Amino acid sequence: MNSLPFSILGAAAFSFAITYILVPSFNRYMHAAGIVGRDIMKDNDQQVADMGGPGVITGFLMGVFFFVGLEIFTPPRLSGIVYILASLCTILIITLIGIFDTLTALMKKREGEGVFEQYKKIGIPRWLYYFIPLPAAVPLIAVNAGVSKMTLPFIGRIELGLLYPLMLVPLAVLCCSNATNFLAGFNGLEAGMGAVLHLSIGVYAYSQGHYNAAMIAITFAAALIAFLRYNWYPAKVFPGDLNYTIGAVYASVTIIGNMEKFAILCFIPYIIEAFLKAASRFKAESYGILQPDGTVKPRTDKVRGLTHLVMKMGDYTEPQVTMILIGFQAVISIISFIVIPYI
Numbered sequence: 166m167n168s169l170p171f172s173i174l175g176a177a178a179f180s181f182a183i184t185y186i187l188v189p190s191f192n193r194y195m196h197a198a199g200i201v202g203r204d205i206m207k208d209n210d211q212q213v214a215d216m217g218g219p220g221v222i223t224g225f226l227m228g229v230f231f232f233v234g235l236e237i238f239t240p241p242r243l244s245g246i247v248y249i250l251a252s253l254c255t256i257l258i259i260t261l262i263g264i265f266d267t268l269t270a271l272m273k274k275r276e277g278e279g280v281f282e283q284y285k286k287i288g289i290p291r292w293l294y295y296f297i298p299l300p301a302a303v304p305l306i307a308v309n310a311g312v313s314k315m316t317l318p319f320i321g322r323i324e325l326g327l328l329y330p331l332m333l334v335p336l337a338v339l340c341c342s343n344a345t346n347f348l349a350g351f352n353g354l355e356a357g358m359g360a361v362l363h364l365s366i367g368v369y370a371y372s373q374g375h376y377n378a379a380m381i382a383i384t385f386a387a388a389l390i391a392f393l394r395y396n397w398y399p400a401k402v403f404p405g406d407l408n409y410t411i412g413a414v415y416a417s418v419t420i421i422g423n424m425e426k427f428a429i430l431c432f433i434p435y436i437i438e439a440f441l442k443a444a445s446r447f448k449a450e451s452y453g454i455l456q457p458d459g460t461v462k463p464r465t466d467k468v469r470g471l472t473h474l475v476m477k478m479g480d481y482t483e484p485q486v487t488m489i490l491i492g493f494q495a496v497i498s499i500i501s502f503i504v505i506p507y508i
Contacts, residue, residue: 172235173371173380177387180228184391188220192395192402200268202403204352206455206483216267217356217396218406221388222260228384229253245377245421247308252381252417254304259342259413262297263406298342298409302335305420309334337416344435345412347442348490350451351472351483352398357491358434359411360389365431365498366415369505370422378422385414398484426508430501434494438471445469453486461486 195201195214202215229249236243309330325333349355367382389411395401404411412435419428429436442449449469453461453476460480463473471493475486 168235168239169376172232173376173383175235176228176232176380176384178228179231180224180384181387181391182224183227184221184224184388185394187223188217188392188395188402191216191220195402202405204400204403205452206351206461207399208455213400214402216264216406217392217402217404218260218263218410220402221392221407222257222410224388224391225256225385226253228387229381232380232384243377248421249377249381251304251308252414252421255301255338255417256410256413258301258304259298259338259409260406262301263409266409267406296339298339298413299335301342301413302338305338305417306330306334309420334420337420338413340439341412341416341419341432341435342409343412344432344439345415346408347447348435348438348451348471349404349408351487351490352400353393353396353484354472354487354490355404355408355411356389356393356396357487358494359415360386360393361491361494361498362411362415362431363389363418365501366418366422366424366428369427369502370418370424373422373424375422375424378418378424381414381421382418398487427501427505430505431498433497434471434490441468441470441473449473453483455483 192214195216196212200215201212203210204213233243233246233249237246345355345359348358363382363386367379367386370376370382371379392402392404392407396404415428415432419425445467449467450464451470451472452464453472454464455461458480459482461476461483463476468474468477471490472486475481475489481489
């Protein structure tokens with residue numbers, strides 16, 4: 166076990182480096198293939214690569230393989246490899262779904278003539294949109310078939326029997342994937358909040374001895390941080406297909422580490438976002454309208470997302486809205502570390 170800290174740090178460093186190097190190459194491919202979009206909160210027509218997932222996932226996979234290689238072939242042998250592989254299966258299935266959604270959207274017509282609608286397209290039909298992540302839960306269901314307990318804030322450990330693998334595992338994958346997809350649309354927002362979220366649960370997992378879960382979370386966070394170099398304002402690439410994946414990784418880490426209580430606490434910003442979106446029957450978008458002074462404002466007077474709330478709080482530019490919400494996620498994560506021993 167003495168080599169684990171170095172293996173995890175090595176995996177994270179490898180993930181960061183590969184992602185940092187590969188994203189520009191994938192961006193060039195996206196432009197050449199026409200997989201591009203326009204940033205609706207900019208006053209120019211510059212096209213932006215529409216899929217950030219391939220570069221991030223490639224870096225993440227290389228980091229995980231680096232860790233597995235070190236820990237499998239050097240004694241003491243790594244235990245729990247099946248959980249790592251099951252998590253990778255779930256994450257890759259979700260990534261394929263995200264890619265399919267992005268590519269399908271490119272084939273369709275714009276939704277309307279408005280400022281927002283003329284650039285917006287829906288890939289997967291809305292009736293299927295929120296349920297399509299469910300098949301990705303199958304690998305985690307299989308490896309967690311013997312797990313029957315979970316821990317909830319203020320409640321503690323509860324016995325659930327087969328309800329845990331058969332219902333709560335797919336529900337976790339479904340809800341986390343959709344929730345991280347709701348809170349999106351600002352340059353750097355998804356990757357920035359996702360990096361803080363995964364670093365937090367990764368550090369917590371390590372402190373609790375859940376080393377495989379810690380490795381996955383920290384390695385993925387490193388890939389997101391590298392991706393931020395290209396996704397930060399003004400973005401050269403959109404996350405697009407990556408939004409589902411951020412939630413899928415979080416759900417996988419939570420499940421294999423059995424860290425539901427801490428995970429729910431850290432996930433509070435996304436839970437709030439889901440409730441706000443539900444008020445619009447999940448039709449509201451997080452985007453704002455660019456103002457002449459460079460600030461962004463909500464499209465309507467109603468608050469239907471955390472980005473709307475921040476935009477209504479003051480005159481903020483897009484990067485400032487992003488930084489406020491990343492800071493909010495960081496504060497929630499710190500509070501989670503403080504209160505977790507007491508609940």
